[in-house]
Amino acid sequence: xxxxxxxxxxxxxxxxxxxxxxxxxxxxxxxxxxxxxxxxxxxxxxxxxxxxxxxxxxxxxxxxxxxxxxxxxxxxxxxxxxxxxxxxxxxxxxxxxxxxxxxxxxxxxxxxxxxxxxxxxxxxxxxxxxxxxxxxxxxxxxxxxxxxxxxxxxxxxxxxxxxxxxxxxxxxxxxxxxxxxxxxxxxxxxxxxxxxxxxxxxxxxxxxxxxxxxxxxxxxxxxxxxxxxxxxxxxxxxxxxxxxxxxxxxxxxxxxxxxxxxxxxxxxxxxxxxxxxx
Amino acid sequence: xxxxxxxxxxxxxxxxxxxxxxxxxxxxxxxxxxxxxxxxxxxxxxxxxxxxxxxxxxxxxxxxxxxxxxxxxxxxxxxxxxxxxxxxxxxxxxxxxxxxxxxxxxxxxxxxxxxxxxxxxxxxxxxxxxxxxxxxxxxxxxxxxxxxxxxxxxxxxxxxxxxxxxxxxxxxxxxxxxxxxxxxxxxxxxxxxxxxxxxxxxxxxxxxxxxxxxxxxxxxxxxxxxxxxxxxxxxxxxxxxxxxxxxxxxxxxxxxxxxxxxxxxxxxxxxxxxxxxxxxxxxxxxxxxxxxxxxxxxxxxxxxxxxxxxxxxxxxxxxxxxxxxxxxxxxxxxxxxxxxxxxxxxxxxxxxxxxxxxxxxxxxxxxxxxxxxxxxxxxxxxxxxxxxx
Numbered sequence: 001x002x003x004x005x006x007x008x009x010x011x012x013x014x015x016x017x018x019x020x021x022x023x024x025x026x027x028x029x030x031x032x033x034x035x036x037x038x039x040x041x042x043x044x045x046x047x048x049x050x051x052x053x054x055x056x057x058x059x060x061x062x063x064x065x066x067x068x069x070x071x072x073x074x075x076x077x078x079x080x081x082x083x084x085x086x087x088x089x090x091x092x093x094x095x096x097x098x099x100x101x102x103x104x105x106x107x108x109x110x111x112x113x114x115x116x117x118x119x120x121x122x123x124x125x126x127x128x129x130x131x132x133x134x135x136x137x138x139x140x141x142x143x144x145x146x147x148x149x150x151x152x153x154x155x156x157x158x159x160x161x162x163x164x165x166x167x168x169x170x171x172x173x174x175x176x177x178x179x180x181x182x183x184x185x186x187x188x189x190x191x192x193x194x195x196x197x198x199x200x201x202x203x204x205x206x207x208x209x210x211x212x213x214x215x216x217x218x219x220x221x222x223x224x225x226x227x228x229x230x231x232x233x234x235x236x237x238x239x240x241x242x243x244x245x246x247x248x249x250x251x252x253x254x255x256x257x258x259x260x261x262x263x264x265x266x267x268x269x270x271x272x273x274x275x276x277x278x
Numbered sequence: 279x280x281x282x283x284x285x286x287x288x289x290x291x292x293x294x295x296x297x298x299x300x301x302x303x304x305x306x307x308x309x310x311x312x313x314x315x316x317x318x319x320x321x322x323x324x325x326x327x328x329x330x331x332x333x334x335x336x337x338x339x340x341x342x343x344x345x346x347x348x349x350x351x352x353x354x355x356x357x358x359x360x361x362x363x364x365x366x367x368x369x370x371x372x373x374x375x376x377x378x379x380x381x382x383x384x385x386x387x388x389x390x391x392x393x394x395x396x397x398x399x400x401x402x403x404x405x406x407x408x409x410x411x412x413x414x415x416x417x418x419x420x421x422x423x424x425x426x427x428x429x430x431x432x433x434x435x436x437x438x439x440x441x442x443x444x445x446x447x448x449x450x451x452x453x454x455x456x457x458x459x460x461x462x463x464x465x466x467x468x469x470x471x472x473x474x475x476x477x478x479x480x481x482x483x484x485x486x487x488x489x490x491x492x493x494x495x496x497x498x499x500x501x502x503x504x505x506x507x508x509x510x511x512x513x514x515x516x517x518x519x520x521x522x523x524x525x526x527x528x529x530x531x532x533x534x535x536x537x538x539x540x541x542x543x544x545x546x547x548x549x550x551x552x553x554x555x556x557x558x559x560x561x562x563x564x565x566x567x568x569x570x571x572x573x574x575x576x577x578x579x580x581x582x583x584x585x586x587x588x589x590x591x592x593x594x595x596x597x598x599x600x601x602x603x604x605x606x607x608x609x610x611x612x613x614x615x616x617x618x619x620x621x622x623x624x625x626x627x628x629x630x631x632x633x634x635x636x637x638x639x640x641x642x643x644x645x646x647x648x649x650x651x652x653x654x655x656x657x658x659x660x661x662x663x664x665x666x667x
Contacts, residue, residue: 168363171330174350175357176442177380186376190367 035059035246042242055243063248072229079144079225080204086149087203095158096184100170116152129216143217154199161195197266208256226252281306281482282450287336289322296322298506304482311497312486319506320486324452329353340449356448360455362439364427370438371410371423377446378406413445433464451483469496490530502526524644527571533602533615538570551587553638555653569644576640577616579632586635591628
């Protein structure tokens with residue numbers, strides 16, 4: 001940055017942005033700070049960001065030993081990957097058909113997708129729970145994954161993206177001898193990476209952080225996802241040991257933060273291309 | 279002998295008739311240009327032929343094979359799109375290879391990871407690579423094979439698109455305005471190349487364009503489509519010199535043909551200035567409205583004398599090898615365009631009063647429904663002439 005570009009207007013703009021960033025980051029920063037504080041530090045009357053006694057090692061040891069952190073993280077990864085893979089497998093062909101094929105039910109499909117976007121998971125949670133209970137599939141990966149395999153949001157996002165793809169490209173593929181499945185695999189997917197990346201972030205963030213649904217269908221610690229594990233940890237082990245709790249939270253949020261930082265460019269690209277606002 | 283035959287193709291979109299029974303035959307190795315204003319249905323016809331749209335009625339015959347219900351992938355028809363429609367994620371070589379890969383490899387051989395284990399896959403791929411290279415060399419794009427479409431210029435992309443269409447030796451070759459995205463110089467150059475490629479491939483080619491210069495200069499025969507109907511299919515000379523319909527005359531020719539509304543006189547003759555034409559009474563009755571057409575190059579401009587109709591020059595365009603004079607007739611206020619050689623046009627100026635006269639045997643007469651009427655020239659005996667087409 002050279003001095004010439006640093007005008008008054010730019011300084012004002014940057015200050016506003018920095019102020020906003022600080023507000024948004026404050027809880028996270030405070031969490032990092034608390035994760036390193038001893039019990040006495042946390043409950044002291046003065047508010048300081050830098051711990052007086054560095055207790056990171058103690059707190060992280062507690063977080064890693066008192067609860068089986070590897071199981072939690074592993075469950076989180078399995079559930080998120082399964083959900084994402086199924087969502088993409090279902091949403092891409094569906095969105096392709098709605099965007100590029102002509103069929104009589106196309107309008108009805110569009111209405112159904114819109115309707116699906118309007119119905120929150122909380123409305124369907126009870127019937128789903130009863131059904132899973134009858135099927136005796138509570139406390140399983142199936143119960144955690146199945147309700148999210150069809151993502152109307154995913155269909156909608158891919159639909160917007162595919163509509164922008166030129167029809168001639170699909171026509172050329174047909175003339176070159178591809179079946180509709182072939183077109184999806186060889187033309188659509190290779191050109192849809194920005195949209196897939198964007199959707200991956202939406203999907204993984206939502207399901208990694210989801211507490212509501214795991215809380216309903218999982219009561220066995222072996223299938224607990226990270227946020228649910230955190231809840232158990234707080235209830236059963238930590239009590240008011242906020243230092244250990246914050247250390248556990250830090251461990252659980254780190255993978256997402258790292259993933260976002262790595263994919264940030266593609267993520268923004270994908271959102272701009274779909275014309276959706278985050 | 280016909281290689282490709284379209285019979286009574288009809289198509290309408292939500293009640294709008296786009297194609298109203300189009301029939302067309304192409305001989306083996308014939309280059310046919312489909313020309314018409316935008317929205318006349320020429321691209322739709324091409325898409326129906328390719329199998330990308332289905333016709334409401336009519337049949338498509340390739341040799342003695344009925345293609346009407348054959349899916350696009352199995353028709354062995356190749357098409358070059360206006361946008362080229364290259365796969366953006368593949369290199370030029372991979373783009374050209376796609377139709378071969380889809381045809382020569384089995385589904386299992388195409389699978390990632392598993393494919394290379396299938397018997398015969400390696401040999402087929404070697405052959406495909408060889409054919410792609412041969413194609414690229416013949417199109418002079420072998421130095422571009424590793425580039426993706428985004429790294430190529432318009433002309434280069436167009437060649438890759440041609441290569442992709444030709445590499446599998448299709449039975450019919452379709453082109454949908456392949457030159458319209460190129461700049462003017464390149465376009466004229468590419469015309470010659472496409473004609474040359476067509477001659478080498480020797481398969482019937484349908485070439486859609488809205489540019490009459492392209493159609494007239496490239497095609498063996500030109501099909502003029504207006505409003506969903508094929509009005510005339512003939513050699514470029516016949517299309518220009520002997521149009522069968524007023525719309526054909528109006529569409530082909532630059533500057534546009536001069537058209538005048540007139541009526542048949544009581545004696546069965548029509549007159550335009552000093553020219554009087556007899557029309558057979560069998561075809562038109564006295565008082566019937568007709569349209570008279572004369573191409574600008576057959577309008578003569580006189581600066582003096584009593585011959586011809588009085589008019590005034592409104593505007594002159596100097597185009598180097600020719601001069602276009604925009605005039606207006608004093609009597610009826612109709613505009614008339616004349617195309618003159620620089621010698622003929624010397625000394626003319628805007629607002630100058632002139633006299634215009636017309637080459638009698640170059641006048642076209644069209645009936646009210648647009649079809650051509652064949653006039654008897656002044657004083658000629660009266661052979662029965664009927665509307666053409």
